[in-house]
Amino acid sequence: MVRARPQERPVALVTGGGTGLGKAIALGLADDGYDLAIASRSAEHLATGARDLRSRGAQVLEVPTDVRLPEQVERLVASVREEYGRLDVLVNNAAGNFVAHSETLSPNGWRAVVGIVLDGTFYCSRYAFPLLRERPSSSIVNIVASYAWMAGPGTAHSAAAKAGVVALTRALAVEWAPYGIRLNAVAPGPVRTDGTDARLWTSASIREAVARTVPLGRFGAPEEVASAVRFLVSPAAAYITGEVLAVDGGQWLGRGVMPLLDDLDREPSA
Numbered sequence: 001m002v003r004a005r006p007q008e009r010p011v012a013l014v015t016g017g018g019t020g021l022g023k024a025i026a027l028g029l030a031d032d033g034y035d036l037a038i039a040s041r042s043a044e045h046l047a048t049g050a051r052d053l054r055s056r057g058a059q060v061l062e063v064p065t066d067v068r069l070p071e072q073v074e075r076l077v078a079s080v081r082e083e084y085g086r087l088d089v090l091v092n093n094a095a096g097n098f099v100a101h102s103e104t105l106s107p108n109g110w111r112a113v114v115g116i117v118l119d120g121t122f123y124c125s126r127y128a129f130p131l132l133r134e135r136p137s138s139s140i141v142n143i144v145a146s147y148a149w150m151a152g153p154g155t156a157h158s159a160a161a162k163a164g165v166v167a168l169t170r171a172l173a174v175e176w177a178p179y180g181i182r183l184n185a186v187a188p189g190p191v192r193t194d195g196t197d198a199r200l201w202t203s204a205s206i207r208e209a210v211a212r213t214v215p216l217g218r219f220g221a222p223e224e225v226a227s228a229v230r231f232l233v234s235p236a237a238a239y240i241t242g243e244v245l246a247v248d249g250g251q252w253l254g255r256g257v258m259p260l261l262d263d264l265d266r267e268p269s270a
């Protein structure tokens with residue numbers, strides 16, 4: 001039975017919504033009037049995210065879920081139906097990225113990343129479809145990364161998984177357009193979160209080097225990624241589907257050029 005809510009508010013499901021960018025996206029959607037469902041493996045992560053979301057006035061459903069497991073994803077969507085009776089937005093944000101040499105990457109490491117990112121995005125989309133199609137307009141935003149199309153050492157597993165998600169975004173955008181479901185992707189540039197600080201940008205010197213690869217010269221803020229998601233799910237983006245929006249300070253366009261420029265004498269020679 002669907003619980004009565006004081007008013008009919010739209011509902012968004014954000015995977016990985018208890019931490020990092022997922023939490024910032026969920027908070028942004030709460031500010032836009034959405035009630036939330038957040039899903040990831042750790043009940044502790046979900047509880048932290050839910051506390052902050054409730055302080056913004058949103059109703060929150062926490063569903064411990066491993067998106068690699070279709071039966072858990074099916075149960076997640078059933079919980080959303082039971083709690084809210086509707087779903088307007090799905091954000092496939094969960095990921096488990098790390099940098100690794102491909103020649104020594106274990107099959108388990110490969111399967112973990114492809115399982116969370118590509119399988120998880122497909123399972124969540126596929127099981128959410130019946131709820132999404134019940135809305136007159138609804139949308140899915142997949143969080144990808146520009147290494148999906150730029151080659152980079154140590155990212156083969158993540159790049160292959162994210163490139164698969166870009167292809168999935170475009171394929172489903174066409175297939176589900178007749179149901180009024182739009183699909184888009186957001187490709188963040190470097191954004192500091194607890195996860196990336198622990199796994200990727202572990203020192204000030206690494207962070208400085210990364211910032212130098214960004215034409216705008218800095219890391220992005222989680223709220224800047226959330227802004228793009230909020231736009232893509234809004235009526236302002238009603239005619240946009242199958243797109244990939246980079247929110248990266250120009251990093252992928254200018255890759256490698258900024259450090260090179262720093263080494264040049266910028267004064268024109270006489």
Ligand code: NAP
Binds near residue numbers: 143
């Ligand atoms: P993060 O803090 O490490 O978040 C990853 C989230 O995914 C966590 O909430 C984690 O929660 C969840 N998760 C991991 N495995 C899962 C599983 N099997 N099932 C369900 N949930 C799972 O990372 P982030 O930096 O915020 O990144 C968020 C998204 O942005 C990712 O898609 C990432 O690839 C993308 N991105 C980030 C950056 C950046 O610079 N931060 C750049 C480009 C792209 P649990 O541990 O509770 O499961």
